[in-house]
Structure formats: structure tokens, C-alpha cells
Amino acid sequence: MIATRSPVVRICIRAASPLAAVTGLYLLFAGHNQPGGGFAAGLVFGAIIALRTVAGLQRPEHATGIMSAGMAIVCVTAAAPLIVGNTLLDQQVVSATLPLLGKIKTGSALPFDIGVTAIVVGLIIALLDGLGATDLAGPPATPAEGTTQ
Amino acid sequence: MIWTLLAAHVIGLAVTAAAGRISMRAALRTAAIAPAITAAWAISQLGDASGDIAEVVWVDALDIALRFRADNLAVAMAAIVSGIGALVFIYASGYFSSGAKSAVRFPVSLLGFSAAMLGLVLADSVWTLFIFWELTSVTSFLLVGHKDTDPATQAAARRALMITGGGGLALLAGLLLLADSNGSTSLSDLAPVSGTAATVAALLVLTGVATKSAQIPFHVWLPGAMAAPTPVSAYLHSATMVKAGILLMAVTTPAFTDVAAWKAVGFVLGTASMIWGGVGALRQRDAKLILAWGTISQLGLLVTLLAVGSPKAIFAAIAILFAHALFKATLFLVVGEIDIRTGTRDIDQLGGLYRTMPLATLAAVLAGLSMAGAPPLLGFVAKEAAIEAALGLTGTEKALTLGAVVFGSVLTVAYTVRFLWTTFGPGPDTAVAPRRWAMTAPALMLGAAGLVGYVSLGWVNPIVISAAAEIDPKADVYKLIAWPGLKTAFVISLAILVAGSIVGALAARRASPAPRPVGATMADQSLDGVLVVAKRVTARVQHGSLPVYLATVAGTATIAAAIFLTSFSTDHLVWWDQPIQLVLAVGLSIAALAGAFVNSRLGAALTLGAVGIAMSGIFLAHGAPDLALTQLLIETIVVVGFVVGLGHLNRVFPTVVDTWRNIRIVISVLGGATITLALATAAANPSGTAPIDALARESVETGGGNNIVNVVLTDMRALDTFGEVVVLVTVALGILALANTRENTGTEQ
Numbered sequence: 014m015i016a017t018r019s020p021v022v023r024i025c026i027r028a029a030s031p032l033a034a035v036t037g038l039y040l041l042f043a044g045h046n047q048p049g050g051g052f053a054a055g056l057v058f059g060a061i062i063a064l065r066t067v068a069g070l071q072r073p074e075h076a077t078g079i080m081s082a083g084m085a086i087v088c089v090t091a092a093a094p095l096i097v098g099n100t101l102l103d104q105q106v107v108s109a110t111l112p113l114l115g116k117i118k119t120g121s122a123l124p125f126d127i128g129v130t131a132i133v134v135g136l137i138i139a140l141l142d143g144l145g146a147t148d149l150a151g152p153p154a155t156p157a158e159g160t161t162q
Numbered sequence: 163m164i165w166t167l168l169a170a171h172v173i174g175l176a177v178t179a180a181a182g183r184i185s186m187r188a189a190l191r192t193a194a195i196a197p198a199i200t201a202a203w204a205i206s207q208l209g210d211a212s213g214d215i216a217e218v219v220w221v222d223a224l225d226i227a228l229r230f231r232a233d234n235l236a237v238a239m240a241a242i243v244s245g246i247g248a249l250v251f252i253y254a255s256g257y258f259s260s261g262a263k264s265a266v267r268f269p270v271s272l273l274g275f276s277a278a279m280l281g282l283v284l285a286d287s288v289w290t291l292f293i294f295w296e297l298t299s300v301t302s303f304l305l306v307g308h309k310d311t312d313p314a315t316q317a318a319a320r321r322a323l324m325i326t327g328g329g330g331l332a333l334l335a336g337l338l339l340l341a342d343s344n345g346s347t348s349l350s351d352l353a354p355v356s357g358t359a360a361t362v363a364a365l366l367v368l369t370g371v372a373t374k375s376a377q378i379p380f381h382v383w384l385p386g387a388m389a390a391p392t393p394v395s396a397y398l399h400s401a402t403m404v405k406a407g408i409l410l411m412a413v414t415t416p417a418f419t420d421v422a423a424w425k426a427v428g429f430v431l432g433t434a435s436m437i438w439g440g441v442g443a444l445r446q447r448d449a450k451l452i453l454a455w456g457t458i459s460q461l462g463l464l465v466t467l468l469a470v471g472s473p474k475a476i477f478a479a480i481a482i483l484f485a486h487a488l489f490k491a492t493l494f495l496v497v498g499e500i501d502i503r504t505g506t507r508d509i510d511q512l513g514g515l516y517r518t519m520p521l522a523t524l525a526a527v528l529a530g531l532s533m534a535g536a537p538p539l540l541g542f543v544a545k546e547a548a549i550e551a552a553l554g555l556t557g558t559e560k561a562l563t564l565g566a567v568v569f570g571s572v573l574t575v576a577y578t579v580r581f582l583w584t585t586f587g588p589g590p591d592t593a594v595a596p597r598r599w600a601m602t603a604p605a606l607m608l609g610a611a612g613l614v615g616y617v618s619l620g621w622v623n624p625i626v627i628s629a630a631a632e633i634d635p636k637a638d639v640y641k642l643i644a645w646p647g648l649k650t651a652f653v654i655s656l657a658i659l660v661a662g663s664i665v666g667a668l669a670a671r672r673a674s675p676a677p678r679p680v681g682a683t684m685a686d687q688s689l690d691g692v693l694v695v696a697k698r699v700t701a702r703v704q705h706g707s708l709p710v711y712l713a714t715v716a717g718t719a720t721i722a723a724a725i726f727l728t729s730f731s732t733d734h735l736v737w738w739d740q741p742i743q744l745v746l747a748v749g750l751s752i753a754a755l756a757g758a759f760v761n762s763r764l765g766a767a768l769t770l771g772a773v774g775i776a777m778s779g780i781f782l783a784h785g786a787p788d789l790a791l792t793q794l795l796i797e798t799i800v801v802v803g804f805v806v807g808l809g810h811l812n813r814v815f816p817t818v819v820d821t822w823r824n825i826r827i828v829i830s831v832l833g834g835a836t837i838t839l840a841l842a843t844a845a846a847n848p849s850g851t852a853p854i855d856a857l858a859r860e861s862v863e864t865g866g867g868n869n870i871v872n873v874v875l876t877d878m879r880a881l882d883t884f885g886e887v888v889v890l891v892t893v894a895l896g897i898l899a900l901a902n903t904r905e906n907t908g909t910e911q
Contacts, residue, residue, distance in 0.1 A: 040791075045867035048787040050875065056795035063802040076898060080891050091884055102880040106866035120866050122876035125883075132887045132894075137799060139894035143901040146806040 026068045033061045041130055042123070051126030055133025062137060066146045076138040083131025090125045164216040164230045164284060167203060170196040171277035178273050182266035187255045189269035194251035197276050200244035204237050209624040211237040215286065225347045228293075231286035233350065234628035235480070239283035239409060242487045246401045247276045249604035253495055254393035256600025257502060268308055272394065275301035279402050283409060288337040288347040291410070295333065295374070298403050299326040305398060306390040318386035321685055325383040329373025333410070336366025340417055352417035360417075364424040367414055368431065375407030375461045377435040382681035384458060385442075388450040392498025395450060400457050400490040408461065408483055411468045412476070412633050419471060428469025433566040435462030440573025444580065444669050447676045449497045449507040452581050453490065456533070456574065460486050463570055467548060470563055473636040474554050478547035480630040481642060485532060485544040488611045492529035495605035496522045500585070503595040509581065510673055513589020521602050523586045525609035532612040534578040535571060536659055540615035540622070543642040545571060549651040568658060575662020580670040619644050709822075713829050720833040726840035734839075734846040743783050750776035758830075761814050767804035771797050788871040 037057035044050030065072040073079065094103035106120040174196035182189035217229035232240075251272070258268075278297035285291040300323070307319030340363045341347045343355045355363070371377065376384035387399050398404070411428070418424035439459030446452045460482070467479035499522050500515065501507045516523045532541030549571075552564040615622050623641045630637035646652045738744045750773055757769035774797035781790035818826075857870050857878075865873035875883050 044869060044872045045865075045876075046869050048791050048869065048871075050788070050869070050872040052875075053788075053791050053795055056792065056799060060795060060798045060802065063799055063806070067802060067806060076894060080894055084887070084891055087884060087887055091880070102877075102884065104865060104877040104880075122865070122867070122873070122880075125876050125880065126872075129883065129887055132890050136890050136894040139897045139901075140803060141806065143897040144803065144807045145810065145901070 051129030059137030080135030086128035204241035333370025339363035396494030432466030579666025
């Protein structure tokens with residue numbers, strides 16, 4: 014694959030990864046009041062993972078594990094209001110004043126969004142695995158003459 | 163109490179499964195406990211049921227509830243289902259040799275059936291009835307297919323499932339129609355219905371009855387189901403499951419009294435089955451098949467009586483229902499014992515069993531005479547009631563009913579005499595293995611029950627009367643009479659016995675070859691035909707070509723969108739709101755055209771990416787940053803995905819046949835134009851104003867967020883989101899499964 018042979022691409026992707034991760038986190042937390050949200054955050058994380066995959070860099074492996082975790086979070090968030098007698102998926106808003114951050118307001122929508130993010134990330138990893146992306150990336154040392162036949 | 167009993171069955175299932183690992187016998191004896199407890203409860207309630215209702219409501223607005231009701235009829239049926247059930251479990255523990263395989267599946271399925279049947283007889287709502295109805299079909303399938311390596315058994319099990327399960331669907335439709343016109347899903351307070359919907363409902367319910375209770379032309383599954391082990395035949399296919407249709411017909415009778423089709427179709431079905439079943443029983447040589455055809459005949463008699471529907475006929479039907487369960491189960495148990503101890507069920511090879519198997523003979527004669535309607539047995543008084551009921555009618559109905567009942571009864575006597583004489587009477591002595599008490603005792607008990615019932619009619623009468631009164635309150639003036647004296651009905655009974663004995667004796671002398679199962683073969687062939695057609699249709703529709711799928715989707719969308727074009731006018735076309743939209747649109751069009759004409763796959767992927775990015779620019783210009791952001795991210799990932807996927811493919815597209823290319827161009831152009839115009843029309847003719855203010859207010863107040871889109875996704879419409887993520891997970895699992903398959907089969911692409 015091109016990316017594994019190009020140091021420039023690899024270094025760029027490696028450098029961009031943390032920035033993109035921060036962007037993803039920002040979208041996740043800002044989503045309730047500004048553009049963003051769990052789905053968008055999941056896509057950003059997914060994009061980094063996809064890029065890292067084609068560049069042959071390290072990336073999370075276990076699609077099913079991540080998806081199961083996400084599904085569990087979503088289910089717990091959905092069912093939790095039932096325990097206290099509210100309806101399914103009822104939203105609880107919490108606000109607190111924290112040191113450094115000041116007054117923040119959040120709610121049960123946040124864990125729900127986190128779950129959605131995890132599911133989207135899991136889906137993208139599954140897609141990449143399904144397409145055999147890791148095989149394509151191959152070990153960087155291999156001279157990839159004519160890999161695309 | 164009902165919950166406790168059902169729970170006992172569920173616990174019983176777990177314990178039986180555990181005991182099955184030790185041995186088949188242990189499992190079967192364990193499984194007998196829950197039905198035995200239930201039978202004890204039901205017998206204590208006989209004739210004096212509380213009518214208690216036990217229910218769990220699931221969807222209140224749709225009246226979807228699991229509801230049971232312990233009325234007199236239900237309790238009497240429960241006593242039969244669980245009482246015979248407990249005895250059959252004991253019997254089965256003798257029937258199977260101790261080293262029998264499938265020691266878990268069989269006892270668990272049989273107990274599962276017992277629980278399902280209990281639920282069915284106690285059911286008081288349409289939903290509950292349907293669920294347990296289908297559960298009995300499924301467990302019956304598992305039990306019939308016990309010998310799962312034999313192709314004939316497989317075919318028989320499949321046939322039984324397809325016919326009874328399919329009938330269940332007709333039943334569901336019928337019951338829903340009935341519930342709709344009655345305004346309640348409850349089965350205990352059905353008011354008479356009339357009109358077209360009622361007729362359709364009656365016919366659908368009758369279809370359910372005919373499939374489950376093996377009425378012509380759906381009877382073909384029952385003889386095939388004799389491939390099951392004999393305890394199953396005795397329990398499911400004579401005493402209980404086939405009675406489900408009769409019970410259903412009885413329960414719904416109050417609703418359909420005014421429906422002419424109910425009576426007419428029911429009468430024809432019933433009399434045809436009664437006579438054809440009797441003829442079939444006279445022609446068979448396998449003892450089990452004789453009994454199976456006899457069951458068809460007897461069920462036909464019950465359907466006839468219920469279709470007639472006079473209080474006396476209903477009373478007689480209930481009496482025969484109980485008597486039949488006792489004597490037919492006994493006969494099956496005896497045949498099973500004969501099968502195990504002699505190794506054959508062919509009546510031509512059997513003979514002289516009265517010497518070698520005296521106890522089995524005693525049980526069989528008691529049950530057989532009860533079936534023939536001879537005194538002093540329960541079958542006699544029940545048959546007497548049926549003749550009385552026919553005599554109580556007037557005009558043509560009387561003539562037809564009486565004629566059918568008499569003719570059917572003569573056949574019944576005939577095949578009973580033939581069966582008893584050729585099997586137990588003098589003849590070549592068959593070699594017999596030692597007795598197994600676990601088999602003999604239940605048969606004797608059930609056989610003796612017919613005699614005990616006759617002797618203690620004073621105890622039986624209130625049970626039958628109260629059960630019949632649940633269907634028609636007017637039925638409670640009748641009772642079973644032990645010795646009617648020289649009345650018309652009694653004379654007819656005697657004449658039937660004499661005539662039937664002569665026919666039976668003649669038939670017993672003739673050794674005719676067993677008839678071929680023509681109906682069953684036809685049923686199998688039509689089923690196979692359906693499967694062949696289904697395969698062909700699937701191969702046509704699901705051809706696996708992605709371009710054809712896309713063209714189909716796009717073509718369909720075009721046709722759907724074309725509806726809007728009728729109200730299109732040129733005023734609807736607004737070229738742009740802001741100039742930037744024009745710039746983006748031009749860029750988008752160029753990219754799209756380039757994508758259509760470019761030859762390399764990578765080029766196509768990149769141009770598609772450009773289209774998507776321009777599209778997100780248009781979203782942004784329209785003031786939808788969330789949409790734009792998501793679109794942009796999706797495009798990024800899709801392009802990376804393309805790059806990854808293209809690694810497996812050729813660099814350039816394969817050449818396409820010209821006609822196919824032209825079709826695709828036409829669909830694309832037409833689709834693009836139609837959908838553009840349709841969207842313009844739709845946007846210019848809104849059906850109302852968008853509730854933006856309400857959404858914004860609710861978003862801030864209850865959702866605690868300023869981004870309406872996200873609050874809608876995570877709060878107001880969170881259930882939709884929930885459903886969507888479930889779809890995402892499903893898709894991901896599907897992709898992983900496909901990827902695994904590819905790795906396992908070792909084929910690329």
C-alpha cells in the first residue's frame with residue numbers, strides 16, 4: 014500500500030492522530046449545545062482508525078468488544094430510568110460547579126452519546142476488517158511491488 | 163394457582179433436562195410430576211371451577227395480554243391434558259428401553275408440549291390462545307420427528323408442522339377479525355357476530371379447526387404423524403392436541419351461532435371427515451393407522467355436533483370429547499405395548515393376544531367397546547346423547563345429522579370390531595416379550611376409567627353439564643343417562659352395534675393390501691413445489707448483482723417520485739438563495755459527471771468524495787452545520803474505505819455492454835430529473851408549518867441542550883436512535899461474519 018511506503022504520510026497521520034482525537038472528544042462533549050454529538054465523534058475516531066490502518070500504524074483491534082461495550086452503555090442508559098420509575102430513556106439533567114471548569118451542565122444524554130460513539134467506532138473497525146484493510150497495509154518492510162493487480 | 167402450575171411446568175422442564183443426562187427413564191418419570199400436580203388440582207376443581215382469571219397485561223391499549231381463565235370447561239380439559247399426560251410419561255418410561263438416545267430432547271419436548279397444551283386449554287385471550295396453539299404445533303413437530311434420521315419421519319414431521327402451523331396463521335387472522343367485531347380479545351364473553359367480516363372470521367377459524375383437528379382435506383398430516391413414538395401418538399394425536407381444534411370450535415361457537423357458513427361448512431367438514439375417516443380405518447392394516455383414521459372419524463363427529471350447535475348437540479359433543487380422550491388414549495397405549503412386546507403392529511401378523519397379553523386385551527376391549535358405543539361404558543352414554551341430539555332436530559337438518567351420525571357410528575363399530583378381532587382374537591399366536599408394568603398399568607387405568615365413569619355417572623354428569631354450560635347455558639338441562647330403556651335412541655344404538663359388528667366381521671376376514679397414502683403424497687408434493695418455486699423466485703430477485711440492485715432501487719424511487727410531478731409548476735424552481743450555492747452546485751455537477759465518465763476505480767472514488775464534500779458545503783450554506791459535519795466525516799471515511807477496498811480490485815472498471823450502459827444512463831438521468839423536480843414541488847407545498855419553536859423550547863427546557871438536532875437524537879427521539887444503533891451493531895456483526903466466512907473458505911473477494 015502507498016501509505017506504508019511513504020514516510021511522509023505515516024508521520025503526518027501519526028502527528029494528526031492526537032489532534033483528531035481531541036477534536037472527536039470535543040464533538041462528543043459539545044454535541045449537546047453545538048454541532049457535534051456521539052455519531053460525529055464516532056466518525057472522527059473512525060477516520061483516525063481508518064487512516065492509521067492504511068498507514069500500518071497501531072490501532073484498536075476488537076470490533077466486537079468495543080461494540081458490545083457501547084451497546085451495554087446504551088442499554089443501561091436506556092433502562093436506568095425504569096428503575097426509579099421513569100419512562101424508558103428519560104433524560105436527567107445534572108449541573109455542577111467544578112474547580113477549573115466552572116459551572117457545567119450535563120445529562121444522561123452524555124453516556125448515551127458515548128455508547129453511540131463506541132458503536133460507530135466498532136462498526137468502522139468491523140468494516141476495515143471486513144475489507145481486509147490490515148492485510149493491505151502489510152508490513153512496511155515488504156517491497157509492495159504491484160500489490161494492486 | 164394457574165401461575166403456580168405453569169411455573170411448575172417450567173421448573174419441571176429444567177429438572178427434566180438435568181435428569182435426561184442420567185437416563186431417559188429418570189427424565190420421563192421426573193417430567194410426570196408437574197402434570198400430576200396439575201391433574202390433581204384440576205380434578206379437585208371439576209364441575210365446581212372458580213372461574214378465576216390470571217393475567218399479565220403487556221400492551222393495554224391493544225388489549226395484548228397473557229390471560230388464563232379456570233372455568234369449568236378449561237378445568238375439565240386441564241384434567242384430561244395433565245391426567246393423561248402424567249400417565250403417558252409413566253408409560254413412556256416403560257416404552258423406551260433404558261439405553262435410549264436423545265434422552266434430553268424427547269422428555270423435554272413432551273413436557274414442553276404438556277405445558278403448551280395446558281396453556282392452550284386455559285387460555286382466555288386471542289393472543290394467549292394463538293401463542294400456545296402454535297407452541298403445541300412446534301412441540302408436536304419435534305416429537306413426531308423423534309427418529310430424526312429417517313426421511314419418511316422427517317417428511318411426516320414437516321407435513322404436520324406445515325399444515326397445523328399454517329392453520330394457526332389462518333386462525334390468528336380469524337380470531338383477530340372476531341376480536342375486532344366483538345370489541346374484546348377475551349374468549350369468555352363472545353357476543354354473536356354477523357356480516358361479511360363474521361363469515362370470513364368463521365371460515366378462517368374453521369380452517370384452524372380443520373388443520374389442527376385433522377378434518378378433510380387437512381387430515382393428511384395425522385396418519386403420517388403416527389411415525390412418532392406411540393406415547394406421543396397416544397397423548398398428542400388422539401387425546402389432546404387434536405382436541406385443540408374441537409375446543410376452539412366449542413369456545414367460539416357462541417360468537418358464530420348466527421353465521422350460516424359456520425354451520426354449513428362445519429357440518430360438511432365434520433360429516434365428510436367422519437365417514438372418510440371410518441372408511442380409512444377399515445382399510446388400514448397398521449394398528450396405529452387404524453386408530454389414527456378412527457380419530458379423524460371421531461373428530462369429524464365432534465365437529466358435526468358443534469356445527470349443528472343445538473344445546474343438546476353441544477352437550478353431546480363435550481361428553482364424547484371426554485370419553486374419546488379416555489378410550490383412544492387407552493387403545494394407543496395398548497398398541498404401543500403390542501408393538502414393543504411383539505415387534506409388529508400389522509394386524510395380519512397379530513393374533514391370539516387374548517391369551518398371551520390378557521391385561522392389555524382387557525384394557526383394549528374396555529376401550530374398544532367404549533369407542534363402539536356399547537354399554538356399560540362411558541362411550542355408550544355419550545353416543546346415546548349424540549343420537550338424542552340428532553333426534554331433537556327438525557326437518558332436513560334432522561335427517562342429515564341423524565343419517566351421518568348413524569352411518570359414522572356403524573363404521574366406528576365396524577373398524578373397532580375388525581381391530582379387536584384380528585389383533586386379540588383367535589389366530590396365529592404371536593411371540594410375546596415379557597410384560598412391562600409401566601406400560602400396562604396406565605393403559606389399564608385409562609381403560610377402566612370408561613367403566614368407572616359409567617358406574618359413577620352421578621359424579622360425571624355435573625362435570626359434563628357444567629363444561630357444556632360454559633358454551634351454551636341452555637345445555638345444563640341435559641344429563642347422561644345410564645340406561646334409557648327402550649327409547650328410539652337406544653334402539654338406534656343397538657341397530658348400529660349389530661350392523662357395525664356384521665360389517666366389521668366381514669372386513670376382518672378380508673386381508674386387503676393397505677392403501678397408499680395418496681393425500682400425504684400430494685401434500686408433500688405441493689410443499690416441495692412451493693419450495694422449488696420459492697427457490698426460483700429468490701434466484702431471480704436476489705441475483706447478487708450490485709448494479710442491478712442499484713438500478714432497481716433508483717428506478718423504483720423515480721417512479722415513486724413521479725407522483726409529485728402532477729402538481730409541479732415552474733414557479734417551484736428556485737435557482738439559488740445565495741450565490742455560493744451556485745458555485746457549489748457547479749462543482750458538484752462537474753465532479754458527478756467526472757465520476758460517471760472516469761475509467762479508473764480510484765478516480766471514481768475520489769470524484770464521489772468530491773461530490774460528498776460539495777454536498778456538505780451545500781448543507782452548510784443552508785444552515786445545517788450538524789448535517790454538514792456528519793456528511794464531511796462520512797465522506798472522509800468512505801474515501802478511505804474505497805481506497806482500502808480498491809486494493810483488492812482491478813484499477814479500471816470492467817467494460818459494460820452498451821445496452822446495459824444505456825439503461826443505466828436513462829435511469830440515472832430520469833431519476834435525477836424526477837427527484838429534483840419532485841423535491842422542488844414538495845418543498846413548495848408543505849403540508850404544514852415545521853414545529854421549530856416548540857422543538858426549540860422543548861430542547862432547552864426538558865433536554866437541557868441548545869443543539870436541537872442532538873437533543874432530538876438523544877432525548878426526544880432517543881428510542882429511534884436506540885433502534886438505529888441496534889441496526890449498526892447488527893450490520894457490523896454481519897460484516898464480521900462475512901469476513902470470517904471468506905477466511906474460512908479461503909476464497910478472496
